[in-house]
Amino acid sequence: MTLFSLVATHADLDLETVGILSSGAADVAGSVDVPAVTLATCNRLEIYAEASSDDPAALEASREELIDAVAETSGVDRDTIASTFRTLVEDDAVSHLFQVGAGLDSAVIGEREIAGQVRKSLADAQNAGTVSGHLTRLFETATRTAKDVGARTALGSRGRSIVSVSLDIAGDMRGDGAAFYRDACVVLIGTGAYAGTSLAQLQERGVRDIAVFSGSGRAEQFVAERGAAARALKMEELSEAFSAADVIIGCSGGNRQITAQEIRTLAGIGPEGREKDLTVIDLALSHDFTPEVADLPGVELITLESVKMAAPAETEDSLEQAREVVDAAVQEYLTERQQRSADDAIVALRRHTQSVLDAEMEKVRKQHGCTAAAEEVEFAVRRIVRKLLHTPTVRARELAAEGRTEDYVQALQDIFGLEVEPRERPEREQPAKRRRAEEFTPAELAQMAAHLQKVPDGGFCPHHRPGEFAVERLEVAQRLTQAQAS
Structure with a gap:
C-alpha cells in the first residue's frame, strides 16, 4: 500500500474555488475503489487514500480515479481539478495531516474546530465503509496529536477559531465588542457544525437575543439539543427577526444564496439605510449571501476571506512549541509504522519456513510413520529453524529502527519470492453467531446456572425488575439451576 493525499487549501487557492471543489465532497470517497477519507472544511478539501501497491503506476491510477470523482461531484473541468490539487505521498502526507x-x-493559526473536523471525517468514512485500518490509525493519531498540542502548548490555550475571529471583527467594527454583544440581537442561519460553534460563542459573549433559522426545518431541534437560550424561527417570522437584528450570521452552506434585495426587504433597509447598522457574517464556504450585500447602506459584510486576512498572527514561541509536538508525533507514528511493516515481514518469513518444514515432515511421516524417531527429527528441525530465524528477526527490527524496512522486504521478495502483505485489523462484518446449547462447556453452563440463581424469574439481571427485560434461557442452564437449588 502507498499512502497519498490530494490537497487543495486556502494557502494555494481562493476560498471560492475551494468551496466549488468541496461541493459533493461527502460522496467522493464512496464513489472510488480505493480506501479514502475526505476532509472538507471552510478552507480546505483534502482526500487521504491508499494506492494498491508502491508501484508509481498504481499510485497514479488511484490519483486519477479520485480526480475523476471530484470532477463529477463538483462539475468543474477535470483538467482544472488535476492542476489544482497538490499530491503528497507517504511521509509528507502524514506530516501534513x-x-x-x-x-x-x-x-486562523491554532483554530480549535479543525481537530473536531478531522475526527468527524474519520467517523464519516467509517460509517460509509470507505476507510482502511491504516487510514484509521493515521487519523486517530492525528487527533491525539491535536489534543496534545492543545494541552501542552500556548497555541492551544488561546482557543481561537474562524467563528471567534469573525465575531471579534464584528465587535471591533461596531465599537466595544463586549458591550455590543450583550445588547445585540443576532439571527443565526444554519444548523451545522459552524452554527453550533457560533451559538456557543455568542452565548459566551453574553448575547441574550439569539434566533435560529433553518431552511430544512431543523432549527427547533438544533436549539433543543443544545439547551440554548435561543429561539427557533419559522419562515413567517424571518422578516421581523431580520428587521430587529444587529448581526446576521450565515453558516448553512446551502445551494441558495440570500440576495442584497432580499436583505433590503427583510431587514427594512431604505435608500439611506435604517435606524441601526447591520453586520452580516458569511461563514459558509459556498457563501450564504451574494457579494452585493456589502453595497447596501449601513451594512457591513464579513466573509471567510475577511477573517483570513484579519486573523491574528501567533507568536513564534507558541508556533515553535506546537511544531515540536507535531514533529515528535509524526516521527513516532512513522517509526511505529516501520515496525509494523517489519513485523509483517517477519510473519511472512516465519510462515514460509513453517510451510516448508510442515511439507518435509509430512514426507517423513509417510515414509517412517509417526514413530519416536520421526518426532525426534521434527523436534530437531524446528529447533534449527528457530535458530536460523533469530538473526533475520533481529535484523528486521534493526532496519525498521533505521527506516530501512523496505530494503528488508525487498530482500525477502528477491531471495525467497515472498510477497509481504500488510495485516489489517480484523473487522466484524456479520453479527456474532449465536452459540447452540451443545457448544457451551460444562464450566460455562455451571457459571450460567450460578448467575441465574441471583436473577428473579422473568428478569434479565439482578439489577432490573422482572418484566423490564426478557431473554430466552438455555434449557440446560435452567435445569442446572433447579438442580443446584434443590
Whole structure:
C-alpha cells in the first residue's frame, strides 16, 4: 500500500474555488475503489487514500480515479481539478495531516474546530465503509496529536477559531465588542457544525437575543439539543427577526444564496439605510449571501476571506512549541509504522519456513510413520529453524529502527519470492453467531446456572425488575439451576 493525499487549501487557492471543489465532497470517497477519507472544511478539501501497491503506476491510477470523482461531484473541468490539487505521498502526507489537525495550517493559526473536523471525517468514512485500518490509525493519531498540542502548548490555550475571529471583527467594527454583544440581537442561519460553534460563542459573549433559522426545518431541534437560550424561527417570522437584528450570521452552506434585495426587504433597509447598522457574517464556504450585500447602506459584510486576512498572527514561541509536538508525533507514528511493516515481514518469513518444514515432515511421516524417531527429527528441525530465524528477526527490527524496512522486504521478495502483505485489523462484518446449547462447556453452563440463581424469574439481571427485560434461557442452564437449588 502507498499512502497519498490530494490537497487543495486556502494557502494555494481562493476560498471560492475551494468551496466549488468541496461541493459533493461527502460522496467522493464512496464513489472510488480505493480506501479514502475526505476532509472538507471552510478552507480546505483534502482526500487521504491508499494506492494498491508502491508501484508509481498504481499510485497514479488511484490519483486519477479520485480526480475523476471530484470532477463529477463538483462539475468543474477535470483538467482544472488535476492542476489544482497538490499530491503528497507517504511521509509528507502524514506530516501534513498532523499539522492540519493541530491548526498549524489553518487560516486562523491554532483554530480549535479543525481537530473536531478531522475526527468527524474519520467517523464519516467509517460509517460509509470507505476507510482502511491504516487510514484509521493515521487519523486517530492525528487527533491525539491535536489534543496534545492543545494541552501542552500556548497555541492551544488561546482557543481561537474562524467563528471567534469573525465575531471579534464584528465587535471591533461596531465599537466595544463586549458591550455590543450583550445588547445585540443576532439571527443565526444554519444548523451545522459552524452554527453550533457560533451559538456557543455568542452565548459566551453574553448575547441574550439569539434566533435560529433553518431552511430544512431543523432549527427547533438544533436549539433543543443544545439547551440554548435561543429561539427557533419559522419562515413567517424571518422578516421581523431580520428587521430587529444587529448581526446576521450565515453558516448553512446551502445551494441558495440570500440576495442584497432580499436583505433590503427583510431587514427594512431604505435608500439611506435604517435606524441601526447591520453586520452580516458569511461563514459558509459556498457563501450564504451574494457579494452585493456589502453595497447596501449601513451594512457591513464579513466573509471567510475577511477573517483570513484579519486573523491574528501567533507568536513564534507558541508556533515553535506546537511544531515540536507535531514533529515528535509524526516521527513516532512513522517509526511505529516501520515496525509494523517489519513485523509483517517477519510473519511472512516465519510462515514460509513453517510451510516448508510442515511439507518435509509430512514426507517423513509417510515414509517412517509417526514413530519416536520421526518426532525426534521434527523436534530437531524446528529447533534449527528457530535458530536460523533469530538473526533475520533481529535484523528486521534493526532496519525498521533505521527506516530501512523496505530494503528488508525487498530482500525477502528477491531471495525467497515472498510477497509481504500488510495485516489489517480484523473487522466484524456479520453479527456474532449465536452459540447452540451443545457448544457451551460444562464450566460455562455451571457459571450460567450460578448467575441465574441471583436473577428473579422473568428478569434479565439482578439489577432490573422482572418484566423490564426478557431473554430466552438455555434449557440446560435452567435445569442446572433447579438442580443446584434443590
